[in-house]
Amino acid sequence: MFVARLLVLWLAVLGLAGAVAPARAEAAGCPVATPIAFAGLDWDSGAFLTALDRAILERGYGCTTTTTPGTTVTLEQAVATGDIDVIAEEWAGRSPIWNAAQARGQVIALGPTVTGAQEGIYGPDVLVHGPGAPAAGLTQVGQLADPRYAALFRDPEQPTKGRFLNCPSGWTCERVNSAKLQAYGLADRYVDFRPGSGAAMDAAVVAAMVQHRPVLFYAYSPSTIAGRFHLFRLGEPPYDRGCWDDLANPDGQHRSGCASPPAVISTGLNAQFVAQAPALRALFARISVPADILSGQLAEAAAHQRPTAEQALIFLRANPARWRQWLPADAAARLEQSLQRADGVTSRASSAFPANWQISIRDPVNRWVAALVASSGGSFRHIASGLITLAASIDAVLRAIPWWLIIALFAGLTLFGARRAGPPLIVFAAFLIIGVLGLWDQMLQTLTLMLISALIAVGIGLPLGIGTAKSRFSQAVVPPVLDFMQAMPGFVYLIPALMLLGLGKAPAILAMVIYATPPLIRLTALGIRSADREVIEAATAFGATPWQTLVHVEIPLARDSILAGLNQMIMMALAMVVTASMIGARGLGEEVLNGIQSLDVGKGFEAGLAIVVLAMALDRTSHALVAQRGGRRG
Numbered sequence: 001m002f003v004a005r006l007l008v009l010w011l012a013v014l015g016l017a018g019a020v021a022p023a024r025a026e027a028a029g030c031p032v033a034t035p036i037a038f039a040g041l042d043w044d045s046g047a048f049l050t051a052l053d054r055a056i057l058e059r060g061y062g063c064t065t066t067t068t069p070g071t072t073v074t075l076e077q078a079v080a081t082g083d084i085d086v087i088a089e090e091w092a093g094r095s096p097i098w099n100a101a102q103a104r105g106q107v108i109a110l111g112p113t114v115t116g117a118q119e120g121i122y123g124p125d126v127l128v129h130g131p132g133a134p135a136a137g138l139t140q141v142g143q144l145a146d147p148r149y150a151a152l153f154r155d156p157e158q159p160t161k162g163r164f165l166n167c168p169s170g171w172t173c174e175r176v177n178s179a180k181l182q183a184y185g186l187a188d189r190y191v192d193f194r195p196g197s198g199a200a201m202d203a204a205v206v207a208a209m210v211q212h213r214p215v216l217f218y219a220y221s222p223s224t225i226a227g228r229f230h231l232f233r234l235g236e237p238p239y240d241r242g243c244w245d246d247l248a249n250p251d252g253q254h255r256s257g258c259a260s261p262p263a264v265i266s267t268g269l270n271a272q273f274v275a276q277a278p279a280l281r282a283l284f285a286r287i288s289v290p291a292d293i294l295s296g297q298l299a300e301a302a303a304h305q306r307p308t309a310e311q312a313l314i315f316l317r318a319n320p321a322r323w324r325q326w327l328p329a330d331a332a333a334r335l336e337q338s339l340q341r342a343d344g345v346t347s348r349a350s351s352a353f354p355a356n357w358q359i360s361i362r363d364p365v366n367r368w369v370a371a372l373v374a375s376s377g378g379s380f381r382h383i384a385s386g387l388i389t390l391a392a393s394i395d396a397v398l399r400a401i402p403w404w405l406i407i408a409l410f411a412g413l414t415l416f417g418a419r420r421a422g423p424p425l426i427v428f429a430a431f432l433i434i435g436v437l438g439l440w441d442q443m444l445q446t447l448t449l450m451l452i453s454a455l456i457a458v459g460i461g462l463p464l465g466i467g468t469a470k471s472r473f474s475q476a477v478v479p480p481v482l483d484f485m486q487a488m489p490g491f492v493y494l495i496p497a498l499m500l501l502g503l504g505k506a507p508a509i510l511a512m513v514i515y516a517t518p519p520l521i522r523l524t525a526l527g528i529r530s531a532d533r534e535v536i537e538a539a540t541a542f543g544a545t546p547w548q549t550l551v552h553v554e555i556p557l558a559r560d561s562i563l564a565g566l567n568q569m570i571m572m573a574l575a576m577v578v579t580a581s582m583i584g585a586r587g588l589g590e591e592v593l594n595g596i597q598s599l600d601v602g603k604g605f606e607a608g609l610a611i612v613v614l615a616m617a618l619d620r621t622s623h624a625l626v627a628q629r630g631g632r633r634g
Contacts, residue, residue, distance in 0.1 A: 029331060030063035031277035039079065039087040040069035043198040044298050044308070045222040049088035049113060051312040053267070053287070057280075060327055060335035071170045071596065073097055080106040082270050086284075089113065090268030093261070094172045094248075098268065108274055110284045111266035116291040118233070119173065119220035119260050121164075121180075125230035127152075127214055134214065141184050141234045141257070144216070153216040155191040156388050157504050162190040165217035165503070168201055169194050169594040172248075176260070177218050179247040180236075183257035190216075195503055196582035196593055199495060204584075207499035210370075211377040220263075222291040227299030279328075286326040305366050313339065373499045384506035387452070391505045395448045403440060407431040410621055417624030424624075430617035439588060439610045446577055446587035446614070449505060453512035453573050454566075461517045461569065462562070465524025466550070475525075482518040490515060490579045498583045508576075508585030516573035523565030527558025567622040574615050588614070 080101035155163035208215035581589030595604025
């Protein structure tokens, strides 16, 4: 009896397995069992192509996909090692890392993914065409050596030079464009300005175009910029293999310039991944979009503030004849069925938040920022000009002081406060290390930003801290605002600040002030509230006015707390150095960013070490002053 029951159970299990297996085989369309890892590209066309590929794989093949953010160089390296499977937009043949990996057989490029792509040095079309065009007659890059063109594209931070907006550090085009400036004899006439990130680069160009300011920049097509604005491309000597190899070589002579080679945009894939999924190899070899159509899609997404994933679905719904040529019949049928659903997505998980409850504030915020940039951009540029002038003045003073005197001043100030040898020796050694590492000039640039942001933060933080301590209303309102200032990721307000104030020092100073002011306000308020009430009452009893009580009693009693706030303010400002470099702020942060984006670990470590020892020096100096003041009061 037991054997019979066991046999029946076994047959039932076999029957269930037989029923499930065909269903799984029918549903399983993805050629790979593991999630497909995509490079999270941070430029618009790359993000769109990534979203397009993911939508096709998820909806047409039933695959699971993920993305990993990073810089171009790091992502290419990750594709070579197999940590990433697909990079949706690879400018084949441009990157030394990609070329080396391709020679080793680690990666392959399929396509062309985009046809008709272009790149070069661009400016707004209205500068050269139309009545009263200020740059009428400008057609070639070599003409930029004319002083009137350098004045037209004047750099706000170095007014005697023009500004060329290069690619972000770590992009292949950044190194080539720098070599071109040298080859065309423009290196001494134009500032080779690196924006730090693709988002900062696009925001700077968009702000200049909206505000009708002259701007000279590297651009490529497909891109949102190319689809949204009328641009003109400066002519260059025709492409020559020997010339290009020299420009692309960091150790080249760079004596002559030429146009870039014809752009070949492919889909880059890890070789082992492709070997495991030949069906996907065929798919990526067929996916192809003309550059003008792609630029139009990007411009439409920007105009309607759509995410790239949503715009990719709109493209797929509008172009079935195109993508049917890419996919086999079964995958095309699944993709079409998925796109026909009302929401265009698969069924939501039961734990998902109800869609009809969701409210987006993205569109109102974007419209408000766009309107502010268009209407008040000029006023904010005047503010930026004042900040830049102040920064240039302080930087000039610091550079006029001998290096040994700067070290002596900081060490002497620390000795005055600490009254012992340890802290000033640490300060001396810290500045000496920065100089030995060859980062003295970058340190002075960082120190300039910190001094200005500290002055502004003190001007804001002390009055607000005192007001917060004195007012019950302020005690209820100010702390949440301070929490918002510190908790909000810095890059969220860096991009609007960049569009209003321009790339470089001005938005960096604003970011440092926003991040560094809260601790000073909090500790000032704490010190004022903690002051001895009996002493304050005694001052009032002797006839002191509220102002006299504040200046001569409360602030001296709160001095330790206020100085501690100043110390924390300096440390918080220094913590923003690397983030500020992403919008073009020069200094130690830029060196760290360059090292990260170019996979130069040694360079990044040197700059990071310089930031650490600078923080140690400033911390010891400010702590010594706090201790000295506290000792005197005691």
